[in-house]
Amino acid sequence: MNLALPFALLKNSYPQKISDLRNTFAGKQLILLLAFVLLSPLSWAKEAAPVAEDPVLERRMIALSEDLRCLVCQNESLAGSRADFANDLRREIREQMQANKSDREIIDFLVARYGDFVLYRPPVKPATYLLWGGPFAFLLTGAGILFFYLKRRRKQVEEPPLTEEQHRHAEALLKEDKGNNA
């Protein structure tokens, strides 16, 4: 690697940074600078560290906690809330994940501790059959009623034949409005 190029860049474009570093790291500056340059040859400014230590685990934790309720908040998910309770619970979930617990086990643990209220996806059980079955029941009933209504309706509707005068009137209107009928 060509070491001269990064040094030249440093001198010209980042005087501010160098003086900062000089104040902070006095004697070791050269070694540090070298390390920085070698580690991040494209951008000099330091890339901010993610808050999470393990981004993969963090993603899994967020995905899980999006479907969980922050119990002390007003209808906020555990993932979205910044309340202390939510922070603690997220830490708890993170720790359990680090201890190799499955999502299922973690949810069971939370339900045992806080009840079904913590779940944004209500469990399917006798008390929620109506909740989960309701939409299907609505659709089936609605579709059934609609179908039979339409069938019956077609039999009921009688269309009287047009009189001569109405026929002429309709013709006139059609001519006037040709193609303008939506």
Next chain:
Amino acid sequence: MIPELGNFALILALLLAITQGTLPIIGAARGIPSWVALARPVVQGQFVFLAIAFGCLAYSFVNNDFSVMNVARNSNSELPIQYRIAASWGSHEGSLLLWVFMLAGWSVAVSVFSRHLPDEMVARVLGVMGLVSVGFILFLLVTSNPFDRLLPAAFEGSDLNPLLQDPGMVIHPPMLYMGYVGFSVAFAFAIAALISGEMDAAWARWSRPWTTVAWVFLTIGIMLGSWWAYYELGWGGWWFWDPVENASFLPWLVGTALVHSLAVTEKRGSFKSWTVLLAICAFSLSLLGTFLVRSGVLTSVHAFATDPTRGVFILAFLVIVIGSSLLLFAWRAPKVGLGGKFDLVSRESMLLANNLLLMVAAGSVLLGTLYPLIMDSLDLGKISVGTPYFEAVFVPLMTPAIFLMGLGPLARWKQASLPELMLRLRWAFGVSVVTALLMPFVMGEWKPLVSFGLLLAFWIIATIFVSIRQRLHNSGQGGLFTKLAKQSRSYYSMHLAHFGIAVFIIGVTLVNGYETEKDVRMEIGSTVTMGGYTFRFNGASPVSGPNYQAMRGDIDVLRNGEKIRVMQPEKRTYNASGMAMTEPAIDTGFLRDLYVALGEPLEDGAWVVRVYHKPFVDWIWFGCLLMAFGGILAVTDRRYRLKVHNKHVETATVAEDKRAASNPRLSTGGKKA
């Protein structure tokens, strides 16, 4: 003195509302012209007194009269003037006063723009609106008087909820309420028709523009609420299936069904009783929305009021309004005519199927919203019904609805041929499938859900093209522009609103599929890179607002090494309430939003910063705006404008309509789109 004046004006308004709700209706039934003639002046009088009442409340807020309980609880002398005015509808009492004030406004509008209607009809419509007004003013005076005094007066007010101190929140509630209350006009027309037994194409034509306007307001109201949640709550979500949001979404779903059903009733004379039922439903859900938000049965981001007596009052009111209108419906509906004949495959059936899907969706959202409340009140345990449930239910229901949305405008009234439709739409279908499969690659990664969402959106757009092409083909002679100019505004309005849905779906799909988020510890000078943008943190410094202290972050946004803008997210603490608020900084763009929010401070001037890259997120709200523009365009259609200017011609047309409606076959060809 001023609050007492307001209170007195409110009482006078109640008396006028009682007059409005009784005499004109009786007059119309008994044929007493002087009582019928009373409707318009009484409505206008009620409006004046409610305006005085509302003005008195606003005056008390503007002048920091902390001897008024409502002001002491919801304002503060440090509060900037615009929020003091907005605070008059930020509270429970004030928002209800705004509700009746708007109801009076809508009533005045009906009384002014209804000169072409028969006087009895107007009397009945305004009478029904008067009865609704009686309920609400009584509610105000009995349980939630906005002018109640606080003696001795408070020295300082306890401040408006900081969440509401925002321009979006200044206009969101009025818009939403305009929509809610606007459905009262559709409701009043429906009830008036049931009372009189006269329900024909003319009736649908009168009530249609009012319904559309209410729907437009509601659409904009919901859009503003969603936008506000996005930039004010600080975590970048735009819809939470929160009970309060659902409360505004329910009337929207039913209102959408109503708008479509009214189209059929107007053009084909069919679905009359169904339309009436929808009008009753839409308004009932508006009342339910007010009830849910204002009674304190919910505890959520928006619900601030808690007082059981209020809940009981609104519940009783709700039962009376819904119960009596459904009874009236059950009694009268069987006498309503059926209208024209149509086949199982026809535009009518498709609209009916779409109506069904919208209603099932509304029913399911209602079920999910109320289920936890019901379970809780029956001691069956506490559960939460959130996003996973609503998405699982809503998306499968809307998918066929959107498919039908493409099919419907191309299908013929009365009798359509399925093979012919398929033949005409095969290209639209092919193009949308191929585009939907390929587009995710352009975005960088193929995801099945993204492809599916885009398929729905492209299907809508492709069918709009096919529909317009076919329409122009059938438009006789002339060049492209002559043909384009020939089409009615209501034809374009339909496509514009449908196109809005497509834009909305694209926004939702892409932001859900490709949003990126980073939660980082930013030291001064450190950077974070996302979606091709580099964010450089320059530290945070204290600033003072009019009624808050804040830390304001300073973040440079760089693209290809060049600084393109500075973003300044804030973390505020409001003086009066001590409440902390996150004010994110947003760089809005056509293809993406950059969204930066400050988290917590760390040592040495470092902060936890959350950075989001949200592709296409603004398309969500832009789509809603397109829908609303569609509605506005529909209302400005020629056939409505003519009516206002030319009463004479109108009466003739109405008579003709009546004749036409009695013979449905005649009414098919005659009327314009």
